[in-house]
Amino acid sequence: MRTLAVVSAGVTVPSSTRLLADRLAAAVGGQTEVSVEVVELRELATDIAQNMVTGFPSPRLAAAIEQVTGADGVIAATPIFTASYSGLFKSFFDVVEHDALVGKPVLIAATGGTARHSLALEHALRPMFTYLRAVVVPTAVYAASEDWASAGGDDLAHRIARAAGELVELMTGRPPSAAPPEEQVIPFEQQLAALRLPRERE
Amino acid sequence: MQFGIFTVGDVTTDPTTGRTVSEYERIKSMVTIALKAEEVGLDVFATGEHHNPPFVPSSPTTMLGYVAARTERLILSTSTTLITTNDPVKIAEDFAMLQHLADGRVDVMMGRGNTGPVYPWFGQDIRQGIPLAIENYALLHELWRKDVVDWEGRFRTPLQGFTSTPRPLDGVPPFVWHGSIRSPEIAEQAAYYGDGFFANNIFWPKEHYMRLIGLYRQRYAHYGHGTPEQAIVGLGGQVFMRKNSQDAVNEFRPYFDNAPVYGHGPSLEDFMAQTPLTVGSPQQVIDRTLGFREHFGDYQRQLFLMDHAGLPLKTVLEQLDILGEEVVPVLREEFAVGRPAEVPDAPTHASLKAAAREVSVG
Numbered sequence: 001m002r003t004l005a006v007v008s009a010g011v012t013v014p015s016s017t018r019l020l021a022d023r024l025a026a027a028v029g030g031q032t033e034v035s036v037e038v039v040e041l042r043e044l045a046t047d048i049a050q051n052m053v054t055g056f057p058s059p060r061l062a063a064a065i066e067q068v069t070g071a072d073g074v075i076a077a078t079p080i081f082t083a084s085y086s087g088l089f090k091s092f093f094d095v096v097e098h099d100a101l102v103g104k105p106v107l108i109a110a111t112g113g114t115a116r117h118s119l120a121l122e123h124a125l126r127p128m129f130t131y132l133r134a135v136v137v138p139t140a141v142y143a144a145s146e147d148w149a150s151a152g153g154d155d156l157a158h159r160i161a162r163a164a165g166e167l168v169e170l171m172t173g174r175p176p177s178a179a180p181p182e183e184q185v186i187p188f189e190q191q192l193a194a195l196r197l198p199r200e201r202e
Numbered sequence: 203m204q205f206g207i208f209t210v211g212d213v214t215t216d217p218t219t220g221r222t223v224s225e226y227e228r229i230k231s232m233v234t235i236a237l238k239a240e241e242v243g244l245d246v247f248a249t250g251e252h253h254n255p256p257f258v259p260s261s262p263t264t265m266l267g268y269v270a271a272r273t274e275r276l277i278l279s280t281s282t283t284l285i286t287t288n289d290p291v292k293i294a295e296d297f298a299m300l301q302h303l304a305d306g307r308v309d310v311m312m313g314r315g316n317t318g319p320v321y322p323w324f325g326q327d328i329r330q331g332i333p334l335a336i337e338n339y340a341l342l343h344e345l346w347r348k349d350v351v352d353w354e355g356r357f358r359t360p361l362q363g364f365t366s367t368p369r370p371l372d373g374v375p376p377f378v379w380h381g382s383i384r385s386p387e388i389a390e391q392a393a394y395y396g397d398g399f400f401a402n403n404i405f406w407p408k409e410h411y412m413r414l415i416g417l418y419r420q421r422y423a424h425y426g427h428g429t430p431e432q433a434i435v436g437l438g439g440q441v442f443m444r445k446n447s448q449d450a451v452n453e454f455r456p457y458f459d460n461a462p463v464y465g466h467g468p469s470l471e472d473f474m475a476q477t478p479l480t481v482g483s484p485q486q487v488i489d490r491t492l493g494f495r496e497h498f499g500d501y502q503r504q505l506f507l508m509d510h511a512g513l514p515l516k517t518v519l520e521q522l523d524i525l526g527e528e529v530v531p532v533l534r535e536e537f538a539v540g541r542p543a544e545v546p547d548a549p550t551h552a553s554l555k556a557a558a559r560e561v562s563v564g
Binding site for chain 2: 049052053055059187189195
């Protein structure tokens with residue numbers, strides 16, 4: 001079975017970010033069989049801050065990072081704070097190894113008080129995951145306060161279904177996530193030889 | 203097995219008194235600490251090399267030469283010597299000179315240095331850290347082994363007909379350790395030359411260092427220097443001790459909480475659980491240190507970090523008394539138990555000289 005990691009950076013309990021993330025995960029689950037693991041960043045806030053200071057993750061943060069980097073697909077959801085992703089959301093991805101999400105299908109989602117902030121998904125989250133060389137699905141899902149009020153057949157439900165479909169297509173179109181390869185050693189002679197090559201002409 | 207101390211040489215305000223020692227006091231303290239290491243029966247004193255405040259030891263062979271003159275048995279080493287930003291020619295000369303003055307009681311640990319601006323200050327680029335370490339060491343290795351060197355590389359002015367003086371004492375270059383906290387390339391380099399590999403084993407979880415040491419041991423055998431178990435491994439460690447473990451915790455906590463590197467981060471308890479730091483009774487330090495063998499295999503050198511984070515000199519000297527009187531004698535005995543006969547001791551000038559003679563006779 002494929003695995004789906006849901007990263008939620010909502011800070012209240014319950015949170016609308018988590019609610020959106022759960023709806024997205026359910027929509028993915030409705031289209032293909034997945035096992036879902038949720039990483040609530042709120043519960044890891046102190047561990048993440050400590051990782052910033054010490055340079056290594058606590059055991060439970062390491063376990064959460066492994067859930068995300070080992071999954072076949074990721075839903076990454078954050079509240080929009082001060083025109084961008086929350087600091088907690090960014091901090092989590094700051095402590096993940098930079099090449100750990102290469103090629104990973106990612107669905108980005110955000111919540112906010114007003115729809116005016118919806119493009120933060122496109123100018124903040126999408127470039128961040130592009131930098132990490134993850135594959136971000138075309139449909140990003142933003143839920144403003146008013147979206148939770150509109151009845152069935154609404155825009156939000158459509159966007160959730162479309163984004164989930166895009167993620168499922170990426171997740172099922174690639175081989176299941178394997179353990180990362182063992183560290184490759186470059187033999188010493190090769191390292192030396194690389195230095196002995198004639199200098200390139202400027 | 204060798205036991206000793208290594209120092210970063212930081213000038214850090216004592217958080218319990220607000221007092222900051224002068225550079226003069228810190229430098230003199232480092233010497234006092236080195237002399238104390240010999241007095242309490244330790245084998246090795248190693249100093250760091252830094253070129254930015256708040257660190258004082260920019261000129262390790264000056265300090266080690268002074269210590270050499272005032273000690274009889276102590277092996278003088280570094281933790282580390284910057285192979286990236288120092289001219290390898292100057293390293294060859296400085297350490298050969300020190301070797302003569304110290305009657306061979308010298309080895310050296312190569313490191314890259316992780317302070318970005320230091321590289322441009324010395325005309326280098328941190329992005330070339332690994333290639334610099336590889337090329338500069340290849341030259342250093344040759345300078346100590348060939349009387350006349352013709353050489354051309356990427357990073358340094360070419361040499362024609364150059365002889366590094368003085369020649370190594372008795373024609374035996376100082377033993378070299380390579381220190382690294384994250385680079386498999388450096389483990390590979392150490393293995394290739396049959397040199398020692400040192401993992402500082404502080405500040406990070408042990409699993410991190412186990413990976414590199416495992417790789418070093420395997421590649422050491424690959425290059426035909428012996429079995430993986432015979433590779434020359436050194437480890438760091440950080441401890442603070444009092445007779446009663448709660449006294450140690452209470453006394454060390456303000457230093458921990460405000461220390462450079464990890465201060466203002468995790469709790470002392472979490473950090474002790476997650477990294478090799480041990481704060482407690484001498485027996486706790488003994489038990490924890492003996493545990494290193496389970497994770498890294500039988501090894502050759504154990505160095506402790508004892509004097510950072512603003513600890514006053516008086517406290518550090520007390521720590522060294524405990525280390526020398528209560529901890530190291532037990533560690534020597536216990537580490538010897540069950541140690542396979544084929545696991546060698548750390549090379550010394552005497553052992554390398556004897557081995558060289560054997561080769562030339564045989």
